[in-house]
Amino acid sequence: MFTYFLYGAAGGLLLLSFTKDKQKTFMVLKKAWRSFENILPQFLCILLIIGMMLSVLDADAISHLLGRESGVLGMAIAAVFGSITLIPGFVAFPLAASLLKAGAGYGQITMFITTLMMVGIVTLPVEMKFFGRRTTIKRNLFAFIYAVCVSLIIGGVIG
Secondary structure, eight states, X not given: OHHHHHHHHHHHHHHHHXXXXXXXXXXXXXXXXXXXXXXXXXXXXXXXXHXXXXXXXXXXXXXXXXXXXXXXXXXXXXXXXXXXXXXOHHHHHHXXXXXXXXXXXXXXXXXXXXXXXXXXXXXXXXXXXXXXXHHHHHHHHHHHHHHHHHHHHHHHHTO
């Protein structure tokens, strides 16, 4: 129900903007469309990868690799995949929910999401270019340590 409210509010505000200044509204809609076109290929690629992954891995495989009983090995697998994967949050959280429903453990999913959001192996070259080698390595190392701590806590409390 709240989603419908948000869509209605967005539509109402767009209508208000249109009545106030048609030219600016059209200009902003064109910019928004261009942004959408730029994001769409990456988003479709990510959805394709997730779809293939979930179709190949059944609930038993996910439970074996990332289940509560997988322990440290499951945490390590989740950490590796989370650290090297570049997925935006709006795709990662539904993926995490799907993995939980398929039998993954809370600690392992916490490790995956935390490393996914905070540790960036793929983005290391760009980050080093802007922040320097030492700062980038420190940031990623501290983010990884944080991910391990949070995963152990969540896995212990909820799992």
